[in-house]
Amino acid sequence: SQQGEEDPQALSIQEGENATMNCSYKTSINNLQWYRQNSGRGLVHLILIRSNEREKHSGRLRVTLDTSKKSSSLLITASRAADTASYFCATDVIYNQGGKLIFGQGTELSVKP
Amino acid sequence: DAGVTQSPTHLIKTRGQQVTLRCSPKSGHDTVSWYQQALGQGPQFIFQYYEEEERQRGNFPDRFSGHQFPNYSSELNVNALLLGDSALYLCASSLGRGQETQYFGPGTRLLVL
Numbered sequence: 001s002q003q004g005e006e007d008p009q010a011l012s013i014q015e016g017e018n019a020t021m022n023c024s025y026k027t028s029i030n031n032l033q034w035y036r037q038n039s040g041r042g043l044v045h046l047i048l049i050r051s052n053e054r055e056k057h058s059g060r061l062r063v064t065l066d067t068s069k070k071s072s073s074l075l076i077t078a079s080r081a082a083d084t085a086s087y088f089c090a091t092d093v094i095y096n097q098g099g100k101l102i103f104g105q106g107t108e109l110s111v112k113p
Numbered sequence: 114d115a116g117v118t119q120s121p122t123h124l125i126k127t128r129g130q131q132v133t134l135r136c137s138p139k140s141g142h143d144t145v146s147w148y149q150q151a152l153g154q155g156p157q158f159i160f161q162y163y164e165e166e167e168r169q170r171g172n173f174p175d176r177f178s179g180h181q182f183p184n185y186s187s188e189l190n191v192n193a194l195l196l197g198d199s200a201l202y203l204c205a206s207s208l209g210r211g212q213e214t215q216y217f218g219p220g221t222r223l224l225v226l
Contacts, residue, residue: 004155033214033215035217036192040152040201040217040220040222041220042117042204042217042218042220043205044155044205044217045214045215045216045217048213048214067214072178088155088156089221090155090156099144099146099168099169099207099215100146100158100161100169100171101146101148101156101158101205102158103148103155103156103157103214104155105153105154105155106155
């Protein structure tokens, strides 16, 4: 069964707006990572947040983690057309040896100029 | 600093054939993981190699096998190809087997006819 589920499945916004994507998971984790994928190409790593962290920032990205609710969110501020991509959350679950990422099905973000 | 590289970029095979995909990890990384991504889905973990041994495995049949070489590069072999094996195959590298960031290559797109 799928560990992570992203919500919404698709999101369409105008340039300059903020985009928020959510990820829920079922099993306790070591860390949660967010990735971006353009047009079926390789995944680009965005942020890793560990289970003892609550919030991390990287440029226009802000990630939060709520382990009590088993959920995470990715906020992209002041979006640009170049942010158009699929975004995936991936969990490194606590009962694994580490490094076995379990991905959700992704959120497809479209940013219109 | 070279990132993760994969070859070939595209491949077309027929049912029943065998295929070998190759991956070179990011400089300084010693762990390689392989993922399969079907169209419209998130990547699924196949297996992880560290110190030339398979350390973790996902829910994939024995038709999927791999190898890691002393220089940390890796191969993914798939025997007796099925139509359902058509997918993007992604290689990721990391430092150590632990809970660290995984860096992905551009992938090999395999089409089985």
